[in-house]
Amino acid sequence: MPLHPSFLRTATPNQRMGAFAIDLLLINFPIAILLNPAVTGAPSGPLVLLAVFGGLLLAFAAFDGSQRGATPGKRLVGTRVVDAETGEPIGLGRGLLRRVVHFLGAVPLYAGWWWIFTNERGRGWHDLAARTLVVRAQR
Secondary structure (H helix, E strand, O other): OOOOHHHOOEOOHHHHHHHHHHHHHHHHHHHHHHHOHHHHOOOOOHHHHHHHHHHHHHHHHHHHHOOOOOOHHHHHHOEEEEEOOOOOOOHHHHHHHHHHHHHHOOOOOOHHHHHHHOOOOOOOHHHHHHOEEEEEOOO
């Protein structure tokens, strides 16, 4: 049974940024390289980019919504996403909402991401919208 969030330690901003950087290196950059027509010789247009973006959005939502609540980067730094009220996994629907707002929060100069520095529980816009909390994983 999960611990109530009040008993969980929230992830530090450094852990969150580290997990994000690892995910970029392990997942996003290799895909970007493979989509480069100069590298693969394959055509790359708006529909291909939209399909890949949609696939990445669903994949990250599935990671966040899983029982582990963690992308590969979060697993490596020892953090996970949980329901802010119960400490339970958030499920795919809220994982998808979290990822959509995560993307939208980057548009206005990453304001939605910087928000983690402004509140005591370190929650960004995406966490607030999906009612989630990023915590240190129990070992």
